[in-house]
Amino acid sequence: xxxxxxxxxxxxxxxxxxxxxxxxxxxxxxxxxxxxxxxxxxxxxxxxxxxxxxxxxxxxxxxxxxxxxxxxxxxxxxxxxxxxxxxxxxxxxxxxxxxxxxxxxxxxxxxxxxxxxxxxxxxxxxxxxxxxxxxxxxxxxxxxxxxxxxxxxxxxxxxxxxxxxxxxxxxxxxxxxxxxxxxxxxxxxxxxxxxxxxxxxxxxxxxxxxxxxxxxxxxxxxxxxxxxxxxxxxxxxxxxxxxxxxxxxxxxxxxxxxxxxxxx
Amino acid sequence: xxxxxxxxxxxxxxxxxxxxxxxxxxxxxxxxxxxxxxxxxxxxxxxxxxxxxxxxxxxxxxxxxxxxxxxxxxxxxxxxxxxxxxxxxxxxxxxxxxxxxxxxxxxxxxxxxxxxxxxxxxxxxxxxxxxxxxxxxxxxxxxxxxxxxxxxxxxxxxxxxxxxxxxxxxxxxxxxxxxxxxxxxxxxxxxxxxxxxxxxxxxxxxxxxxxxxxxxxxxxxxxxxxxxxxxxxxxxxxxxxxxxxxxxxxxx
Numbered sequence: 185x186x187x188x189x190x191x192x193x194x195x196x197x198x199x200x201x202x203x204x205x206x207x208x209x210x211x212x213x214x215x216x217x218x219x220x221x222x223x224x225x226x227x228x229x230x231x232x233x234x235x236x237x238x239x240x241x242x243x244x245x246x247x248x249x250x251x252x253x254x255x256x257x258x259x260x261x262x263x264x265x266x267x268x269x270x271x272x273x274x275x276x277x278x279x280x281x282x283x284x285x286x287x288x289x290x291x292x293x294x295x296x297x298x299x300x301x302x303x304x305x306x307x308x309x310x311x312x313x314x315x316x317x318x319x320x321x322x323x324x325x326x327x328x329x330x331x332x333x334x335x336x337x338x339x340x341x342x343x344x345x346x347x348x349x350x351x352x353x354x355x356x357x358x359x360x361x362x363x364x365x366x367x368x369x370x371x372x373x374x375x376x377x378x379x380x381x382x383x384x385x386x387x388x389x390x391x392x393x394x395x396x397x398x399x400x401x402x403x404x405x406x407x408x409x410x411x412x413x414x415x416x417x418x419x420x421x422x423x424x425x426x427x428x429x430x431x432x433x434x435x436x437x438x439x440x441x442x443x444x445x446x447x448x
Numbered sequence: 449x450x451x452x453x454x455x456x457x458x459x460x461x462x463x464x465x466x467x468x469x470x471x472x473x474x475x476x477x478x479x480x481x482x483x484x485x486x487x488x489x490x491x492x493x494x495x496x497x498x499x500x501x502x503x504x505x506x507x508x509x510x511x512x513x514x515x516x517x518x519x520x521x522x523x524x525x526x527x528x529x530x531x532x533x534x535x536x537x538x539x540x541x542x543x544x545x546x547x548x549x550x551x552x553x554x555x556x557x558x559x560x561x562x563x564x565x566x567x568x569x570x571x572x573x574x575x576x577x578x579x580x581x582x583x584x585x586x587x588x589x590x591x592x593x594x595x596x597x598x599x600x601x602x603x604x605x606x607x608x609x610x611x612x613x614x615x616x617x618x619x620x621x622x623x624x625x626x627x628x629x630x631x632x633x634x635x636x637x638x639x640x641x642x643x644x645x646x647x648x649x650x651x652x653x654x655x656x657x658x659x660x661x662x663x664x665x666x667x668x669x670x671x672x673x674x675x676x677x678x679x680x681x682x683x684x685x686x687x688x689x690x691x692x693x694x695x696x697x698x699x700x
Contacts, residue, residue, distance in 0.1 A: 237604045268606035278598045282619040282696050291615065295607050323696040343605055 189250065190215045190379050191236075191270070191347050192260065196245035198231055205231045206242070207404035213347065213379055215250075220382045220390040221407075222436070223400030229383045232405075233349050236381070238267035249347065271343035275352040277336040279324035285335055286311075286320040292343040307342060313372065314338040330361045334368070341376060350382045354389065366392060367421055374418050387440075391432045392424055399439060409439050486666035495670040502655070502674055509644065509652040510678065512568055513636040516575020520632060523576060524583025531584075532591040532617065533609070549581050553639055557646040571643040571651070578639040579632040586628025590621025623697075626690040633686055634679040641675055 191213040198206040205228040213219050221229050234240040236247055241264065248260040249269055263269040271292075279288045286304050287294075293303035311317050314334045324332055333353060340348055354362045354369075366389065373380065384390050390397050391413055399409040413432060415423055423429055468488050474480055475487030482490070495502070527545070531538035553574055560570035594617045602612045644653025652671055659667040691698065 234600075239600055239604055267604050270604075272601060272604040274597055274601060276595075276597055278595065278601050280598070280616065280619065282622070282694070292605050295602075295605050295611055295615075325696065 188215045189213065191250070191381070192246075192248040193232075193236065194246045194248065196232070196235055196247070197243045198228075198235055198240070199243050200231075204404035206235070207402075207406050209245070209405070209407055211398060211407060213381055214395075215379055216377065217395045218373065218380045218382055218393055220384055220394040220397045221400050222384060222387065222390045222397050223405070225385055227400050227403070228405035229400055230351060232400075233272065233351050233381075233383060235264075237270050237272045237349055238263060238265055239272075241265040269345060269347075271340045271345040271348040273336055273340040273348060273350050273353050275355055277324070277329075277332040279332055279335060279339075281324055283324075284321045285316065285324060285327065288324060289316075289335055289339045289342060291339060307338070310338055310341070313375070315368065328361075329357050330365050333357065333365060337369075337372075341378070346377075346379060348378050348380045350380055352383050352385070355384070355386065362389075363421055369393065370418055370420065387433055387436050388424060391429055391436070392419060392421070397436070399436070401440075411436065411439075483663060483665065486669055490666040491669040491673060494664070494666040495673060498667060498670060502652070502671065505650060505652045505655045506674060506678065508568075508650045509637070509640045512571040512640040512643070512651065513575055515568075516572045516640065517579050517632060517636040519572070520576040520579030520636065521583050521629065524580045524628070524632075525587055527580070527584045528587035528591060528621075529613070531588055533613075538588075545581065545584060548577070553578055553642055554646070557643045560643070561647040566648050571640050571648065574643040575636045575639040578635040582628045582631040582635065583625075586624040586631075587621050590624030591617045593624070594620045622694055626686060626693070630683050630686045633682045637675060637679045637682065 189212040193209055193211045196206050196209040197204070209232060211219070221232065223229055231240075235242045235245075238247075245264070246262055247264045249263045250259055251261050261269075279285070280291075283291070286307055287300075289310075290298075290300075290303035290307040293306060294300060298306070308320060311320060314337065316331060316335055316338065319327060319331065319335070324335070327335065333356075337353065340350075354365050357365060370393065382390075382393060384393075394413050395417075397411045397413065398407045399411070400406070401408045411432070415428060471485075472488050475482060475485060475490075486494070527541070531541060556577065557570070557574055560573055564570040564573065598616050599612055602616060607615070640651065641653040641656070644651035645657055646653075648654045652675060656668055656671045659665075659671070
């Protein structure tokens with residue numbers, strides 16, 4: 185194991201009833217990296233996230249998280265089947281309609297037992313960075329889709345874990361809002377010192393945001409292909425119009441096509 | 449919340465006025481003998497002349513309804529929470545709950561009076577029985593309406609069952625809570641009156657049986673009007689409380 189690997193999945197198998205969903209999934213996430221899992225809907229990406237976040241136990245395999253003070257052989261903690269170690273953000277913003285935005289965002293702190301006033305103070309410090317200034321005491325229904333998703337991301341950040349799992353966070357947004365959100369996301373990720381696993385079925389999004397991409401294919405799902413996006417960060421939407429970007433896109437498309445034939 | 453325009457609000461009022469007018473006409477034209485059907489004006493007169501006495505009886509009825517409602521809501525809440533938390537309890541209890549609702553309260557009241565005598569206790573128990581059901585069913589549905597993804601997210605944040613209940617399930621059941629409460633409130637007034645009807649010393653139901661025996665149908669109608677008015681008032685009160693308890697609804 186390399187020292188800079190913060191999260192490792194080892195030979196994860198998961199079956200529901202008769203159906204094998206995950207078939208020997210192994211991967212590693214480096215510190216500060218954004219790793220995308222790219223695949224069609226229903227391939228088992230969310231099942232994998234449920235396993236990683238500890239919401240469901242794999243049939244076999246382990247999830248390892250590097251400890252804060254990593255040293256020696258037991259630098260890694262087994263977090264298989266345990267919740268609370270990774271921050272999870274779902275496609276839906278899942279803001280509670282009855283709480284003010286600030287209380288929604290501060291929820292992970294309150295759940296940990298931080299007093300409400302203190303939690304609000306801590307959350308308020310980040311509102312500017314997340315483009316939510318002035319929305320503290322609004323209700324979620326008064327925010328736009330992009331703002332709601334930013335609030336959900338701030339809540340995820342305030343869970344306080346170093347690794348975040350992002351399950352298609354922008355897929356419910358319209359194209360224009362989505363592009364703006366991606367741009368903002370690239371910038372804020374470079375400031376936050378987070379490592380992320382990112383689920384998407386959008387090839388452009390995967391290339392734009394990722395340091396590395398795993399393609400997830402077939403039934404049961406396997407990670408079939410790994411690809412590194414070398415373009416230096418921070419990136420911007422302008423990257424999507426370059427030849428370099430198109431080359432990556434061509435390669436991924438051909439790969440997806442080949443794999444589809446192989447599994448069908 | 450939807451804003452109705454003024455004209456639509458006037459329609460039911462116009463219908464009620466029309467009915468009252470026809471009723472008054474039927475009476476003044478002596479199409480029906482007055483001892484069988486008192487005119488609206490007679491009922492109004494009876495309401496005014498008996499007002500202090502009616503209020504005395506109404507106070508007792510409202511006390512019974514209020515106490516019964518309180519215990520009924522608490523019981524309903526407890527039942528719904530337990531059924532939501534433990535599916536096996538729901539499987540065991542729910543059909544029985546539905547079954548109890550097929551028993552008419554009128555049939556239960558004499559039994560309750562037999563067991564608990566003529567005081568306030570059998571009335572309160574009957575109100576609990578009628579108020580509890582809409583609360584339990586409404587709240588259970590509300591708890592179950594919580595987004596399963598939200599519960600997954602809460603679990604991923606290490607939330608306890610209690611935290612999931614207080615932060616997600618209970619708030620998402622508030623709408624159903626108030627719908628159930630509106631029904632329970634009107635049931636509770638009617639339930640108290642029915643219980644009094646079948647035995648007791650004081651209360652609107654008792655008064656109703658007395659004036660019926662003395663064939664003062666105008667007074668009897670006055671009591672009916674009062675019971676309806678009380679129910680309506682209480683339901684309106686619930687609506688106002690709901691508005692303040694759920695401020696996020698009106699900002700939509």
